[in-house]
């Protein structure tokens with residue numbers, strides 16, 4: 001297949017193209033109807049953008065990986081399908097193998113080496129965004145902006161809280177990126193806070209003059 005559109009690729013053997021952020025978002029929304037899954041993609045996008053900027057990488061490409069990483073999950077949710085079935089659809093669209101490889105590598109069951117900063121960042125932010133959102137929602141003000149590394153780590157120690165999220169994965173992700181866990185949490189929280197209204201994590205404010213609880 002010959003690709004004539006798109007941007008130059010980093011690898012001579014990778015003839016695929018990178019979609020724009022706009023194209024990626026529209027394509028993901030065709031596949032994902034769930035508002036919460038779209039928000040997950042938005043959160044991972046924001047965190048990926050933050051890390052791309054920090055590492056001097058291509059911000060739009062990293063954001064695109066965040067947007068697309070779970071695009072097939074709603075239709076192909078099982079381990080024998082996600083994300084490998086999705087990869088097939090991305091190849092049909094002529095997308096870059098660098099993009100597809102990064103998406104495939106976020107799945108532990110495929111046991112692929114996370115041998116690029118892009119792959120390591122996707123793995124590192126995937127679970128942390130979800131956990132940070134869960135921490136925000138149990139706070140009285142329900143806002144991501146006030147989640148701190150301290151409050152986040154306190155919840156990590158609470159085994160009953162968001163029990164599906166692997167604590168080891170979050171810790172390991174920070175190590176892979178070469179940042180402390182505190183720094184990692186703060187980078188992800190700040191990135192999510194910048195788009196908090198889109199994530200439903202901008203907080204609630206009591207109406208002025210509202211009676212206090214129990215009044």
Ligand SMILES: [Fe+2]
Pocket residue numbers: 069070073082083106
């Ligand atoms: Fe996934």
Ligand SMILES: [Fe+2]
Pocket residue numbers: 040044069070126
């Ligand atoms: Fe994900």
